[in-house]
Amino acid sequence: xxxxxxxxxxxxxxxxxxxxxxxxxxxxxxxxxxxxxxxxxxxxxxxxxxxxxxxxxxxxxxxxxxxxxxxxxxxxxxxxxxxxxxxxxxxxxxxxxxxxxxxxxxxxxxxxxxxxxxxxxxxxxxxxxxxxxxxxxxxxxxxxxxxxxxxxxxxxxxxxxxxxxxxxxxxxxxxxxxxxxxxxxxxxxxxxxxxxxxxxxxxxxxxxxxxxxxxxxxxxxxxxxxxxxxxxxxxxxxxxxxxxxxxxxxxxxxxxxxxxxxxxxxxxxxxxxxxxxxxxxxxxxxxxxxxxxxxxxxxxxxxxxxxxxxxxxxxxxxxxxxxxxxxxxxxxxxxxxxxxxx
Amino acid sequence: xxxxxxxxxxxxxxxxxxxxxxxxxxxxxxxxxxxxxxxxxxxxxxxxxxxxxxxxxxxxxxxxxxxxxxxxxxxxxxxxxxxxxxxxxxxxxxxxxxxxxxxxxxxxxxxxxxxxxxxxxxxxxxxxxxxxxxxxxxxxxxxxxxxxxxxxxxxxxxxxxxxxxxxxxxxxxxxxxxxxxxxxxxxxxxxxxxxxxxxxxxxxxxxxxxxxxxxxxxxxxxxxxxxxxxxxxxxxxxxxxxxxxxxxxxxxxxxxxxxxxxxxxxxxxxxxxxxxxxxxxxxxxxxxxxxxxxxxxxxxxxxxxxxxxxxxxxxxxxxxxxxxxxxxxxxxxxxxxxxxxxxxxxxxxxxxxxxxxxxxxxxxxxxxxxxxxxxxxxxxxxxxxxxxxxxxxxxxxxxxxxxxxxxxxxxxxxxxx
Numbered sequence: 001x002x003x004x005x006x007x008x009x010x011x012x013x014x015x016x017x018x019x020x021x022x023x024x025x026x027x028x029x030x031x032x033x034x035x036x037x038x039x040x041x042x043x044x045x046x047x048x049x050x051x052x053x054x055x056x057x058x059x060x061x062x063x064x065x066x067x068x069x070x071x072x073x074x075x076x077x078x079x080x081x082x083x084x085x086x087x088x089x090x091x092x093x094x095x096x097x098x099x100x101x102x103x104x105x106x107x108x109x110x111x112x113x114x115x116x117x118x119x120x121x122x123x124x125x126x127x128x129x130x131x132x133x134x135x136x137x138x139x140x141x142x143x144x145x146x147x148x149x150x151x152x153x154x155x156x157x158x159x160x161x162x163x164x165x166x167x168x169x170x171x172x173x174x175x176x177x178x179x180x181x182x183x184x185x186x187x188x189x190x191x192x193x194x195x196x197x198x199x200x201x202x203x204x205x206x207x208x209x210x211x212x213x214x215x216x217x218x219x220x221x222x223x224x225x226x227x228x229x230x231x232x233x234x235x236x237x238x239x240x241x242x243x244x245x246x247x248x249x250x251x252x253x254x255x256x257x258x259x260x261x262x263x264x265x266x267x268x269x270x271x272x273x274x275x276x277x278x279x280x281x282x283x284x285x286x287x288x289x290x291x292x293x294x295x296x297x298x299x300x301x302x303x304x305x306x307x308x309x310x311x312x313x314x315x316x317x318x319x320x321x322x323x324x325x326x327x328x329x330x331x332x333x334x335x336x337x338x339x340x341x342x
Numbered sequence: 343x344x345x346x347x348x349x350x351x352x353x354x355x356x357x358x359x360x361x362x363x364x365x366x367x368x369x370x371x372x373x374x375x376x377x378x379x380x381x382x383x384x385x386x387x388x389x390x391x392x393x394x395x396x397x398x399x400x401x402x403x404x405x406x407x408x409x410x411x412x413x414x415x416x417x418x419x420x421x422x423x424x425x426x427x428x429x430x431x432x433x434x435x436x437x438x439x440x441x442x443x444x445x446x447x448x449x450x451x452x453x454x455x456x457x458x459x460x461x462x463x464x465x466x467x468x469x470x471x472x473x474x475x476x477x478x479x480x481x482x483x484x485x486x487x488x489x490x491x492x493x494x495x496x497x498x499x500x501x502x503x504x505x506x507x508x509x510x511x512x513x514x515x516x517x518x519x520x521x522x523x524x525x526x527x528x529x530x531x532x533x534x535x536x537x538x539x540x541x542x543x544x545x546x547x548x549x550x551x552x553x554x555x556x557x558x559x560x561x562x563x564x565x566x567x568x569x570x571x572x573x574x575x576x577x578x579x580x581x582x583x584x585x586x587x588x589x590x591x592x593x594x595x596x597x598x599x600x601x602x603x604x605x606x607x608x609x610x611x612x613x614x615x616x617x618x619x620x621x622x623x624x625x626x627x628x629x630x631x632x633x634x635x636x637x638x639x640x641x642x643x644x645x646x647x648x649x650x651x652x653x654x655x656x657x658x659x660x661x662x663x664x665x666x667x668x669x670x671x672x673x674x675x676x677x678x679x680x681x682x683x684x685x686x687x688x689x690x691x692x693x694x695x696x697x698x699x700x701x702x703x704x705x706x707x708x709x710x711x712x713x714x715x716x717x718x719x720x721x722x723x724x725x726x727x728x729x730x731x732x733x734x735x736x737x738x739x740x741x742x743x744x745x746x747x748x749x750x751x752x753x754x755x756x757x758x759x
Contacts (some may be wrong), residue, residue: 045564047535150675165408194407194589196673199633221562223636249643260736265567268642269634270619272595278567327636339435 004073005215006033006056006100006183009083011068013051013060013239017289022065024290026051027239033183035073036213039201040204040226040247043236044285049219052236053185056217057096058084072099075182101176103169107189110172117144117171118156121178121300128179139142143174146202166197170204177208184208191220200230225294227251232333235259238286238296244331245318255299255318255332295335307335313336359397362583363397363419363452368392370414370427370607384681388414389425390607390733393707396551401577401584403594403615405630406604413484414586415604416553419585432551450480453549459540462735463528469539470524473513474506476546486511513542517572528600534565541572545580553585554579560591570596591627592634595619600736602626606680606688609707613737623710623737623744625693629673643648695743707740 015122026048033039043049055066065163071081072095084095090223104110109305112120121140125131129138137156144152160168162190169189176184186205190198206229208214218230225326226233226247233250235243235258243256254260264279292299300309313335350570351397370389388411396402406412422435430437432452440448456462463472483506511521516540528536537557544552554573558566574597580726588594594601601618602625603611611624615700667755675692678684688702 044564057486100708155387166676194635195591196407196630197633197664198635199673202635222635224637227637227641228635248641251637262564263642267567267592267595267643269592269631269636275597278571278596280567280571281564285383297540321693 002333003035003077005034005035006230008032008052008056008311009071010054011055011070013055014064014065016063023288025332029059029236029241031234031241031244033180033215033217036209036215037232038209038216040111040217040230040233041219041236042221042226042233043216044221046287048239049237051235053102053187053217056084056104056185057100058092088119097124098179099181099182100183100185101181102185103176103189106189108274113160116157117158117163121171124175124178136183141176143178147174156306166193166200167334169197169201173204183217185217185219187219190225205229219239223262234270235262236292238291239288240296240333242297242333246330249330255335255337257303257336258297274315303336305335307340344403356649360401361395362398362433363390363396363430365394366429367413368418368430369426370418370423386681387682387683388607391428394585394602394609396583396585397572398580398583400599401586401597403586403588403598404592404604405588405594405601407589407677409613409680410604411607412604413555416454416585416587420454420553427587429667443536450547451549452483452551453544453547453552455540455554455557458560460528462540463536464597465528468511468524469526472539473543474503474512475545476543477506478502480547482547513546515543516545522691533561534568537569538572539562541576545576551583551585553587555587556589557586559588559590566593570636573597578677580636590634592736603630605740606683608688610689610740611738612707617737621745623739624741625695633673660751697743699742705740705742707738709735709738710744
């Protein structure tokens with residue numbers, strides 16, 4: 001693996017409940033993204049995956065609080081990493097967009113309906129470096145072309161409502177990439193799209209990664225998307241990273257019962273289960289405010305043991321296949337893989 | 343016309359299946375209106391002549407991209423919008439000829455489930471009230487201790503309300519929700535729970551036909567299976583006829599008996615489920631199948647038997663597994679603007695196998711001549727289905743060159759239109 005670009009250490013995101021109490025929506029997540037690497041962050045709604053991405057850019061809405069460290073390596077290979085959570089606001093603005101771009105799920109709400117998309121992309125271009133209007137527009141055109149939008153020159157003067165959902169999503173990608181960031185945070189960036197458009201956007205992301213060396217943190221609830229695009233996967237449950245593995249390891253030999261359950265519910269095209277017999281994951285995801293004691297997954301876990309309800313499992317390393325890239329970084333948070341104390 | 347209260351069991355394939363809902367030559371054009379700035383706009387043809395039969399007890403899936411007209415089709419079938427041309431009959435009765443009052447009474451027999459019930463449920467109405475409303479409206483609260491509702495007299499309304507309350511709890515149990523949900527507001531429920539309420543509301547009036555418009559697209563992958571299982575179970579138990587609308591073939595594979603593929607307001611392929619998945623004949627269908635994200639089969643075979651505590655050790659080295667998505671041919675481009683449909687076959691600008699004829703003429707939906715045509719290569723790996731005569735007779739496709747190889751020599755490729 002190439003050198004680390006982003007390292008999240010022990011990240012916590014908390015929201016107040018009532019006067020005194022704080023509820024942790026993200027509890028001690030650590031993960032790393034290498035330069036040019038695509039890492040999948042997978043979990044159900046409410047697992048804290050979106051908050052993790054927002055916390056990286058300090059975009060968690062108030063009154064939420066963020067703790068931990070978010071280390072971004074310097075542009076030069078030997079420059080020291082800086083902690084984004086400790087950076088002054090002005091310095092942070094030079095990171096947002098310029099070094100880390102972000103794309104959200106809803107392309108309609110993220111674009112301003114009153115401005116042409118050419119204006120909005122040019123604005124993103126000019127925000128990071130001084131550019132004449134002409135130059136910024138030229139750059140906007142180049143970006144749209146890069147995103148494979150047909151007839152890009154005419155599209156520059158269109159308003160968001162004149163574009164299809166897939167085109168809007170690509171406009172957002174163009175804006176996120178306007179300042180040439182090294183890392184893209186894609187938060188359910190393809191979830192609202194048709195499968196055909198999703199396939200196209202994923203192919204585009206893959207191409208950008210290969211051509212520009214763009215690193216991607218792909219946040220999704222769909223493991224099949226992860227299988228197609230990512231090199232490494234982090235599975236989140238109830239605000240914690242419960243398993244991390246190289247993508248192939250995760251699918252071939254899932255270590256955490258939650259991962260196994262997710263894989264079992266994955267539909268397989270051409271091999272439908274008997275009618276009405278799709279494997280399901282019983283129960284509801286744990287809510288941060290009503291987190292079960294011990295391992296948060298234990299009420300739904302088919303392999304739960306007495307210790308699971310009593311104590312939180314520690315994070316342990318698991319042997320990965322040594323000959324596969326990325327395999328050495330394999331972690332799981334489950335009592336099945338940890339030394340049970342007596 | 344059949345008796346409305348005698349739902350047929352979901353027979354697999356009776357000799358002459360009863361047609362519950364039929365559409366013929368169904369068209370819907372949205373009229374050209376001048377834009378606020380006086381510019382003329384083109385009329386949009388959302389449905390360009392759809393013939394479709396839904397058999398009693400079956401599940402028919404309608405699949406297509408955004409803008410293919412699938413939601414318009416659903417609305418026209420239930421006369422929620424008036425079609426521009428064509429006929430719709432429900433249980434032998436012409437729906438489009440019914441006067442408004444009659445139609446309203448008929449609506450009890452066909453109901454709709456929406457993509458996100460958060461949009462279709464009143465945010466200020468508790469679940470209990472949302473479910474009781476259709477019951478009382480259609481007089482379907484059932485017998486409490488008095489007779490059927492509507493017998494007049496003092497206290498009858500209260501009796502009806504009580505009966506509706508009891509029925510509401512039954513309905514919630516039917517869709518797998520606890521009684522306590524009665525007092526909840528929609529925002530207090532999860533997406534899956536809201537969809538269950540949406541289903542309960544549609545079931546409240548004991549319909550024969552349910553049209554579900556993207557019922558699982560807004561849900562987490564892990565919740566999708568629960569809702570699909572629920573629909574399958576309800577369909578079987580109540581003898582429901584189901585029309586399932588989706589943009590994703592993977593979402594319908596589980597339930598569908600037959601699948602209709604819609605493109606630009608026309609059905610381009612219609613076939614029994616297994617047949618369509620094993621042997622897609624229209625190049626658009628093949629493209630839709632290829633677009634479904636998939637885990638490489640080799641990875642999942644190992645994953646099926648979960649490894650023990652020391653997972654990962656025994657995994658063999660990867661046999662240079664190319665990702666599915668890098669290897670497959672993507673479906674190029676986007677659906678064309680329905681205001682300016684392409685000439686000939688509407689799919690030709692995106693079709694990898696298009697030839698001169700496809701630009702000039704439009705192919706009609708028709709059964710394939712026997713012997714059957716081979717399937718399109720390069721679609722995801724899937725088991726073969728045995729080829730039987732009825733398979734091919736039921737397999738309709740609107741394509742001049744169905745199932746043919748997609749790579750053409752340059753000389754034969756069509757010129758740009």
